[in-house]
Amino acid sequence: MVKMTKTDQGDLADAIRVGARRGPQCFGAYFDDHGGSCALGAAYDGMYLIPREHGVVIPKHLERLFRCLDEVVKTCPVGCKKRLPLAAMIVHLNDDHQWSREQIADWLANGANGPAS
Numbered sequence: 001m002v003k004m005t006k007t008d009q010g011d012l013a014d015a016i017r018v019g020a021r022r023g024p025q026c027f028g029a030y031f032d033d034h035g036g037s038c039a040l041g042a043a044y045d046g047m048y049l050i051p052r053e054h055g056v057v058i059p060k061h062l063e064r065l066f067r068c069l070d071e072v073v074k075t076c077p078v079g080c081k082k083r084l085p086l087a088a089m090i091v092h093l094n095d096d097h098q099w100s101r102e103q104i105a106d107w108l109a110n111g112a113n114g115p116a117s
């Protein structure tokens, strides 16, 4: 298992916060037609500051931005026992638990730990 540095997670959290300021949150897709983004879409947006007026962009290789996204497996912090790669976990928290993007950014910044025992 690859050890993710705090900086990686912190950078990812910062990207989500930047992207989250650019539009409303959406669920079930990285981006919607109304300028919305899910937490992972927001991270991509925050990194690249995509010109949204050019239409909806579907990032296919976000994991290249942050190696940690597909190399680090996380346990769901909500306690549903899911274990997923970080990218899938971010989408899971966004879509299934409907965490706000800021909540997800805070979780990442604080170490992306599983449920408190």
Ligand SMILES: [Zn+2]
Pocket: 076, 077, 078, 079, 080, 081, 082, 092, 096, 097
């Ligand atoms: Zn869960």
